[in-house]
Amino acid sequence: MTESPHPLLPPATPVLRLDGRTLQVGGVDGRSGVRVHPAGPDVGQLLAGLDGRRSERAVRAQATAEGVPAGVVDDLLAGLRAGGLLSDLAAADLLATDPGPAAAARASTELPAAATGPGGAGRWHARRLSAVVIDGATRVGAPLAAVLAASGVGRVHVRDRGAATAADAVVGGVSAADEGRPRALAAADAVRRANPLTDLRPLPTDQAPDLVVLCRPWAAVDPLHVSLHRDGVPHLVATVRGETGVVGPLVLPGTTSCLRCADAHRRDDDPAWPRLAAQLAAADPVPSGSTVTCLLTAATAAVQVLAHLDGAAAPAVLEATLELRLPGPLPVLRRWPAHPACPCGAAAARMAGRQRGQCPRE
Ligand SMILES: [Zn+2]
Numbered sequence: 136m137t138e139s140p141h142p143l144l145p146p147a148t149p150v151l152r153l154d155g156r157t158l159q160v161g162g163v164d165g166r167s168g169v170r171v172h173p174a175g176p177d178v179g180q181l182l183a184g185l186d187g188r189r190s191e192r193a194v195r196a197q198a199t200a201e202g203v204p205a206g207v208v209d210d211l212l213a214g215l216r217a218g219g220l221l222s223d224l225a226a227a228d229l230l231a232t233d234p235g236p237a238a239a240a241r242a243s244t245e246l247p248a249a250a251t252g253p254g255g256a257g258r259w260h261a262r263r264l265s266a267v268v269i270d271g272a273t274r275v276g277a278p279l280a281a282v283l284a285a286s287g288v289g290r291v292h293v294r295d296r297g298a299a300t301a302a303d304a305v306v307g308g309v310s311a312a313d314e315g316r317p318r319a320l321a322a323a324d325a326v327r328r329a330n331p332l333t334d335l336r337p338l339p340t341d342q343a344p345d346l347v348v349l350c351r352p353w354a355a356v357d358p359l360h361v362s363l364h365r366d367g368v369p370h371l372v373a374t375v376r377g378e379t380g381v382v383g384p385l386v387l388p389g390t391t392s393c394l395r396c397a398d399a400h401r402r403d404d405d406p407a408w409p410r411l412a413a414q415l416a417a418a419d420p421v422p423s424g425s426t427v428t429c430l431l432t433a434a435t436a437a438v439q440v441l442a443h444l445d446g447a448a449a450p451a452v453l454e455a456t457l458e459l460r461l462p463g464p465l466p467v468l469r470r471w472p473a474h475p476a477c478p479c480g481a482a483a484a485r486m487a488g489r490q491r492g493q494c495p496r497e
Contacts, residue, residue, distance in 0.1 A: 139190035139191045139192040139193075140190070140191050140223035140224065140225070140256055141187050141188065141189060141190055141191070141223065141224040141225065141226060141228070141229070141256075142185045142187065142191055142194065142212060142215075142221050142222070142223055142224075143185060143186065143187030143221065143222045143223075143224050143246070143247065143250065144160070144182060144185040144186075144215065144220060144221055145222065145243075145246075145247035146186075146243055147244075147247075148160060148161050148220060149161060149163055150179070150182055150183075151163075153170070156172055156173045156174060156175075157170055157171065157172045157173075157174055158170070158171045158172075158174040158178065158179065158182070159171075160182065160215065160218075160220060161218065161220045162218075166218075166219065167218045167219065168218060168220070169214045169215055169217075169218045169220060171211060171214070177198070177201055177202060177203050178203065178207075178211070180201070181194070181198050181203060181208065181211065182211075184197065184198075185215075185221070187222070187224045187228065187229055187246070188229055190226070191212065194208070194212075195208045195209070219251070222246070222247050222250035222251055222255055223250070223255060223256045224246075224250055224255070224256055224257075224259070225256040225257035225260060227257060227260040228246065228250065228256070228257060228258075228259040228260045229242070229259075238332055241285070241330065242259070242287070245259075245285065245286055245287055246259050246287070249262060249286070249287060249441075249445065252447055253447075254446070254447065255447075258445050258447070259287055261444070261445070262286070262287040262288050262289065262441070262444060262445070263287060263288075263289040264289055265288050265289055265290065265345045265346075265444045266288075266289070266290035266291075266292070266334075266338055266342075266344045266345055267280075267283055267288055267290070267291050267292075267344060267345060267346050267347075267348065267440060267444075268292050268293075268294060268337075268338070268344045268346070268347045268348070269283075269291065269292070269293045269294065269322070269347075269348050269350060270294045270295075270347055270348065270349050270350060270351065270359065271294070271295055271349070271350035271351040271374075272293050272294075272295035272297075272299075272303070272308070272309060272318040272319055272321065272322035272350075273303070273350045273351065273352075273374065273375070273420075273422065274303060274305040274308060274309075274375065274422055274423070274424055274426075274429040275350050275373055275374055275375055275380070275424070275429050275432045275433050275436070276293065276295075276308075276322065276348070276350030276373070276433075277293065277303075277305065277307070277308030277309050277318075277321070277322040277325050278305055278306065278307035278308040278325070278429065278430060278433040279348065279350065279373060279433040279436050279437055279440075280293050280308075280322055280325065280326050281307050281308065281325045281326050281328065281329035281330075282307070282329070282433055282434065282437040283437055283440060283441075284326045284329045284330040284333040285329040285330050286437065286441060288333070288440075288441075288444065289333065289334055290333070290334040290335075290336070290338070290344075291326055291333050291334075291335065292335060292336060292337050292338065292344075293319050293322040293323060293326065293335075294319065294337075295317075295318040295319040295322065296317075296319070297317075297318045298315055298316065298317060298318060299313040299314055299315065299316050299317070299318045299321045300314060300422065301314050302421070302422040303318060303321075303422050305426055305429050305430070306426055306430060307325065307329075307430065307433075308322065308325050308429075309321040309322060309325065310324075310325070323335045343366065343367070343368050344368065345369070345443075345444060346368075346369050346370065346371060346440060346443060346444065347363055347368055347369070347370040347371075348370070348371050348372075348373050348436065348440065349370055349371065349372050349373070349374070350373055350374050351374060351420060352374050352375065352376045352415070352420045352423070353376075353412065353415040353416045353420070360386075360393075360394045361395075363386075363388070364386065364388045364393055364394075364395075364479065365388075366388075367388045367389065368388070369385065369386065369387050369388070369443065370385075370386050370394075371383065371384075371385040371386070371436065371439060371440065371443070371452065372384065372394070372456070373432060373433070373435075373436030373439075374432070375423055375424030375428055375429055375432055376423070377423055377424075378423070378424060378425065378428060378460065378461070379428075379458055379459065379460050380424065380428050380429070380431060380432030380435070380458065380459035380460075380466075381432070381456055381457075381458055381459075382432060382435045382436045382439060382452055382456065382457045382458075382459075382466075383439070383451075383452025383453075383455055383456035383457055383471075384397060384452055384453065384454055384455060384456055384471050385439060385443060385450050385452045385453050387453070388479070389479075389480075389481075389484075390481070390484075391453050391454050391473075391481060392454045392471055392472055392473035392474065392477075392479070392481045392482075393473075393477065393479040393481060395474075395477045395478070395479060396471060396472070396473050396474040396477045396479060396481060396482075397456075397471040397474075398412065399474035399476055399477050400471060400472075400474055403474075425461070427461060428459060428461055431459055431461070432459055435457055435459065435466065439451065439452050439457075451468070454470060454471055454472055454473070455468055455469060455470045455471060456468070456469045456471065473485050
């Protein structure tokens with residue numbers, strides 16, 4: 136990065152005075168902190184000025200103009216970075232909060248998590264430019280859309296043709312007052328409540344979204360995913376089947392195993408599966424899942440969506456599903472490797488990679 140980073144000390148980081156000459160930054164929540172000594176009022180002012188809006192160069196220039204030696208500034212910034220306390224933003228990150236103080240206040244709570252870690256600079260701005268389509272304003276889909284909007288995803292479009300029923304109401308999603316309204320509009324209102332600046336419009340036909348999230352219970356046997364695969368659009372399953380929350384697999388067409396691969400594995404286990412699956416997909420799904428199961432599923436899916444959009448880490452649900460069955464405390468990971476009989480070609484590509492000595496994503 137040639138541009139000077141814009142250091143941000145998140146406003147919620149405790150800056151505590153140990154004595155007249157020593158400050159402690161962080162270090163009270165199980166993570167490491169940094170003790171700064173000697174630390175007069177000028178150092179306190181310097182810390183308060185790490186607001187992500189000024190470049191490191193400007194921070195150093197102002198501090199030295201106020202009498203803090205450049206070496207002290209550099210040591211302080213290096214210490215905060217080594218302690219994982221500082222997020223380095225790109226200039227464009229905070230341009231995204233220009234619409235006003237309310238947006239800036241929302242960003243101040245969301246942005247540090249987005250910008251943490253290597254490559255964090257620019258990630259917040261990139262989220263603002265991302266577009267996600269939620270297929271199904273279900274008890275998982277609607278709150279998931281709201282969570283993604285609140286997390287800074289710039290465009291979140293919810294697709295659904297049904298009317299809301301009383302059973303669709305869930306915290307953070309469709310409300311009890313929405314009964315009888317188009318479910319897509321009710322979900323759009325939920326997104327607006329989470330972030331009024333989110334773009335809710337459908338994408339132009341010539342523009343592919345960054346991700347489609349399939350929130351209907353049996354999307355794996357829905358023809359929709361076939362067209363997504365053909366068009367190379369990444370897609371993720373996030374749904375509740377009965378009382379089981381299911382997140383994954385995340386399909387990167389041409390790279391990972393697909394939903395047909397998973398279906399073929401189920402057929403191997405039970406030859407009657409295609410007949411059962413056809414009936415499951417044909418029935419109009421009844422809203423299901425307790426509020427806790429649905430919100431846990433939506434939050435788990437949001438983590439995977441943001442990991443995919445941010446590119447900060449490989450999502451856990453590539454060629455796998457996370458299954459949540461309460462009151463079990465932890466999700467169960469189930470693997471869905473590429474199936475040799477699937478026409479998607481992931482198994483053949485994997486084999487070719489092995490022969491070349493590569494083992495992608497394993
Ligand atoms: Zn496949």
